Amino acid sequence: MPRIARVQLLVTCLVDRLFPETGMAVVRILEKLGVAVDCPAAQTCCGQPAFNAGFRDDARALARHTVDVFSASPAPVVIPSGSCGDMVIHQYAALLADDPVYATRARDLAARTFEFTQFLVEQLGVTDLGRTGEGTVAYHACCHGLRGLGIRDQPTTLIDHVDGLTRVPLPEHDVCCGFGGLFAVKMSDISSAMLARKLDCIERCGASTIAVTDVSCAMHMAGGLHRRGSPVTVRHVADLLDPGDPS
């Protein structure tokens, strides 16, 4: 496998503002594997919220901005999110198809953009990070990563190599948690019913932690669990692979 010495991190706005620790974990993991990380300061949002709501002009403007920011360097781009990853890898091409300048650049960016767990397993060939942990984990497959990018056993392979972590199956692990971006707000009652079903499965499975590859779904499920008073936490896979220094 060709050695990848340097990547650019598209950290995503949710990680940036809500889960900065996850971003730091991603950086630590990559650096320990000998991959230097750049994090372009001009990055903002990939445009997915606008795209999913049907506001294509707004989405296009943010897509162009993102393409610009990550085209300054030819280095691969790593995204700790299947959802934003799917946006850059699959939707940019369609969104910018008629743009004479950006169509090619968007395709180029898509070809060198990877979701974090896929990058580790498929690009770096790493499955065992030599870490230890504790507790019982269940994996929820986030929709866009699963069906958009084909993230299936990359995260669980990585988790299963963490010494001391016990993984238990999550019933209906590939059924949507009901997040869906603005769907959770606009169709709140349907979204809440889907979430309730998901939380029932979570509480039944016996895990103390639910592992995901998207912090948006983590925020959704964790918010529901907190409302229920449940002690179960939801964490990005990176947080489980590198919980950070105890200090």
Add this chain to the structure above:
Amino acid sequence: MTTPAPQPFHQRTEAALADAHLNQTLRRVTARVLDSRTAGLERLPASDDWRDHARRIRAHTLAHLDRYLDEFVTNVEARGGHVHYARTAEDAVTYVTDLARARGLTKAVKSKSMISEEIHLNDHLERAGLQVVETDLGEWVVQLAQDHPSHVIMPIIHKSASDVADLFRRTLGATDEEVADVPAMTKLARARLRPEFLSADLGISGVNFGVAGTGTLCICTNEGNGRLVTTLPRVHVAMMGIERLVPDIPSLGTVLQVLARSATGQNLTVYTNLLTGPRRPDEFDGPEELHVVLVDNGRSTVLGSTEAEILYCIRCGACLNVCPVYQQIGGHAYGSVYPGPVGAVLTPALWGQDEWTDLPHASSLCGACREVCPVRIDIPRMLLTLRAKGVDEGRAPSWIGQGLAMFRRVAARPWLFGAAGRAAAFGTRLLASRGWIRRLPGPLAGWTASRDFPVMAGDSFQDRWKKRQTGKPGGPQS
């Protein structure tokens, strides 16, 4: 033409979500059907290749629909059948009622046909003085209950066995013994409906596939009512969407290989019925007259749009069964004869977003529908194109439009994005107690109806990153 939704979408979903009985029935039945589907496809070697090929057949047919429809008309007529192209629902029902009047027909038996639901054929025939009897068990229940189907292949998925037993007792005067269990109710249906088949003079069916090269109609049923309806009455009227064609008989074999497996998990439906023209002069049975009504009713508009791919659909219903939204709200909440993911695209694509503006938004875009579709229709893609059309037509709520426009202006300027993020983080801390927000303001309150919202971090990842890089040898100096 279609029935306007009786209530706003939100009210319909609210009622459905509050119905625990409906919820349990839906969950139980969809899970059972999905397991059958998985098993059905696993029994077929290289099922993915069959699906890919079925998709090619459907895509090719639609791309040459002018040619194939023309060929189909020629071949149906060559076998002695009649074809009518109905541009609108009114046109379609007028043709059938006029035909019934001209031939003096009095009693129609019907097998399942979504398209006759779409154009409200029964109402019109009854108004024209005909007796109309639905003969598919599920559709018969729907007719007796004066209800609507809530699934494209399982019309009464919303009813439990005890619901049906109650209905039979109430409307048919059935005894407890006659409704003791599902086999008993099945027997009752056979006994009550057989005389109707034998005495009807008009048979009305839907069509699963028309074959352009031979003028053949393919009708798939399990109960056998589809055969009776197309064999006993002297006039057979087949109601068919203009998109339901395949080029030739070998192509028909391919699409049939994936249809039943995706729908119910069966290898084939019990009866795969191929009809080529009416009864031939030397044959003993079959209708004397065959009429095929090609219903457009918006389909040519869909064909000319970015949603044309939805016309590849072969009506297996798998996308309904797998959809976590459908599983929660059932078919009626969609308000359309075509519910679920396929209906959320097809309904507004056919009849516009005046009535149906909410349907493309009734999805979390999880993509499960695309994954199970036997012809791999990219439903999420078209939910998104419809949402974009809704925005272009000015249908989006203003708070979303204004919010996203402001978000775009901010996010296009990294320094502003950082500042706004800090402001938002500050805002969340004001609303929160112990790290979580229990009530978000304004339109965001939907979120906190059932879940808390986390407080944003005081120092963002970008803040920490900058700090870290500054401390690093060779890092940027700030």
Add this chain to the structure above:
Amino acid sequence: MSPEARQQMRDILRTALKTAVLPGATPDAPGGYHRTDAEPADLLARFTTELETVGGAVHVPPAIDADHVAALIADIAGDTASRHALLWDDAHLPVPGVANALVARGFVISRQEADAGPGPARDALATATVGVTGADAMLAETGSLVLVSGPGRGRLASLLPPIHVALVERTRLVRSLPDLLLTRPDLAEAGSNLICITGPSRTADIEHTLSRGVHGPGEVHVILV
């Protein structure tokens, strides 16, 4: 359809096709799928398993003549008071003389003639308890029977009675419906009706609970001859 109506239909579709977005569409007709997986070694075993799975049965008479076949049919019909069979014409059954052999066993025989609609003739057919037909093909992969309608081979014999018995030669085994339609597309138009029957009539409309014999035959038997 009038030439004007046809022209209108073509025009509407051609206009639509100018702006249609149809991913995956090819200019050439794809035709039927040509499978590459190996054919099951024993088609008859597969046919039997599949038919039994859907609730049908396969029988092999001890000898292939009218009397043994009739004995089997009588067995299948049971000791019902009403032994009433609706048969295809003798010329279209693979074993000659079955009707007479059934009469010898106490069966009333109905012969179908041109159906003239509602009335006593039709009602008489509708009381038959067993329908006896041949078949043009047996499909191994699905346990199905394929029957093409024609003179002397009406649709009703496999449709009205609660029991359907098909007499079929083993040589009629074909792998599957797609295979049959790929190699013998002409069969589809040989009569006004080609019916592919896969087991007894069933419904699962109520709670996806299986129940047999709702409108078509509740029993399907194949006698191999």
